[in-house]
Amino acid sequence: MRLTFLGTGTSFGVPQIGCDCAVCRSEDPRDKRTRVGAVVEQGGERLLLDTPPELRLQLIATGIHHVDAVVYTHDHADHTHGIDDIRAISIRRSGGIPIYGPAETIAALREKFTYVFDETMRPLPGTSKPEAAGHVLSPGVPARIGGFTVIPVEVPHGRSRVFGYRIGPLAYVTAELPADIQPAYDGLTVEIPDA
Numbered sequence: 001m002r003l004t005f006l007g008t009g010t011s012f013g014v015p016q017i018g019c020d021c022a023v024c025r026s027e028d029p030r031d032k033r034t035r036v037g038a039v040v041e042q043g044g045e046r047l048l049l050d051t052p053p054e055l056r057l058q059l060i061a062t063g064i065h066h067v068d069a070v071v072y073t074h075d076h077a078d079h080t081h082g083i084d085d086i087r088a089i090s091i092r093r094s095g096g097i098p099i100y101g102p103a104e105t106i107a108a109l110r111e112k113f114t115y116v117f118d119e120t121m122r123p124l125p126g127t128s129k130p131e132a133a134g135h136v137l138s139p140g141v142p143a144r145i146g147g148f149t150v151i152p153v154e155v156p157h158g159r160s161r162v163f164g165y166r167i168g169p170l171a172y173v174t175a176e177l178p179a180d181i182q183p184a185y186d187g188l189t190v191e192i193p194d195a
Contacts, residue, residue: 106136
């Protein structure tokens with residue numbers, strides 16, 4: 001299993017607009033970080049974790065040209081507003097790219113990005129649109145997504161419902177991991193907390 005970080009910055013990204021702190025003024029390339037996203041790869045299949053606003057640039061920078069599915073942690077803009085960039089991936093498939101996540105996240109994506117999910121909205125000749133099929137995940141219920149077994153684990157994150165994911169020996173969590181949830185992540189080889 002291989003994990004590629006697409007971005008590890010805050011919801012503002014780093015550097016932040018208008019910030020004059022030492023990190024934001026730094027010339028060190030490690031202090032230039034886009035918003036959070038990742039790709040998990042195994043046996044030639046790829047899962048994209050979230051679609052941050054810089055997704056197109058992130059995928060180009062990492063040389064990733066296709067993914068088999070998208071898994072969302074939650075519905076904040078810094079995790080979802082790059083969804084239009086899946087267009088370059090979905091036009092090379094037959095049918096929409098499958099996306100997965102908490103019920104609220106899938107519902108919000110369908111509302112905000114209707115054109116992505118509505119099969120009756122056809123692009124004008126010579127143009128294209130992203131196409132996706134939404135699937136709701138339930139906390140604690142393993143889901144088979146391609147060749148991956150994905151176990152969603154609900155974690156607190158303000159007023160939002162957020163899922164962390166256990167994918168084989170890997171845990172991907174974009175919020176704090178409370179002690180009472182820790183048993184769901186026992187026996188991990190790699191844990192990426194608060195990415």
